[in-house]
Amino acid sequence: MRKFVKRALEKFEKLENNQVKKILRDISGENELLEAVLYSLEYGVIVVDRNHRILFVNKSSRRLIPLINGDIVDLVVWDAVEDKEISLFLIDSLSKQEKVFDRDFTLGNGHQRTISFSLMPLVREKKIHGNLIYIEDVTEKRTREARLRRAESLASLTTLTAGVAHEIKNPLGSIGIHIQLIQKQIKEKDTIETKEIREALDVINEEVTRLNRIVLDFLFAVRPMDSKPELKDFNILVTDLLQFLKYELEEAHVELNVDLGKIPFIEMDEKYIKQALLNIIQNALSAMPDGGTLTVKTFVEDENVFIEIKDTGTGIPDEIQDKIFEPYFTTKDFGSGLGLTLVYKIIKEHLGEIFIHSKQGIGTSFIISFPIPQKERRLLEFAEEGSM
């Protein structure tokens, strides 16, 4: 409440008539201003009370979504909406008191629009008094985002294709040379030296196997993933993986330092996430050829679960830090350079992010974040409220 109204209410009995009139005029002026602002917004705003009845609806709401004709104030909000899908969504989310951000609906037959809904509780004096429904036309925004995604995937496809072309050039060259050798042998000699021909054919065979591997890896990198995320205990997955690597770590004289925090369940496809973590840990091990310490930590921050994997290895030089996720980028004699490309793809598929901190001679830390699913977030909020 505005301070001047509060003060006026406190000494209401003592106020003169004309003072009351002035305050009323001020309040109604302010009210009009607020209403005018809400009415002229290009976003739709609907305010409902605790029983989901409409308290306020602005003009843009009617422009953005189909509402029934006439005055809809006091109606239960889902009865006022003429689109079945949106009504069902409102029934579901408002009854469960869910916070919703950017839930998209496609409306219209010929000229289709993407309309996005967000729901927020209306909190006054620490109590929920109803909900705020925020409606936005995101057609252009989504088109722009899709265009950007396409451009990004095209750019990464170009890098990938260039990488494959480069990788294929060497084995093809070698195959060519060995075929020429065989041709020369056949042409020049009456008696064929089978030993030399066999050797050349062995090389050709090896190179063909290598080419096959490159093509298979390439297909894996460009095909969409068939991941099936399920709600899982991430700490258990990490513990299993570290148990599996125990002997390898011992052999490499790497000490393990594990600190698993209290974290909610997250959506993941175990086999892919394990593969991603394994690739990171394998890189960490090869960066510590003389042993060292591997630290694995899980924790929660804001609305994400994090895992940090830190080594005390060689570190990554600044100038190659932005290249390490590129396909076929490797500094190792026998590396494929696809390890981190795959990690990146898996993390993105899980809507996560990946960050690196690295200092030459000190070590490298890979930090991955995963969003906490909404259901788990609510449980977390309840737990926090319960502990207050």
Ligand SMILES: Nc1ncnc2c1ncn2[C@@H]1O[C@H](COP(=O)(O)OP(=O)(O)OP(=O)(O)O)[C@@H](O)[C@H]1O
């Ligand atoms: N923890 C780390 N410490 C130091 N350098 C690293 C680390 N992780 C990655 N790198 C650098 O990033 C490069 C790319 O890693 P990536 O896992 O993609 O390929 P790779 O390990 O070389 O080959 P592959 O994983 O296919 O065997 C590595 O060659 C290495 O130079």
Ligand SMILES: [Mg+2]
């Ligand atoms: Mg690797």
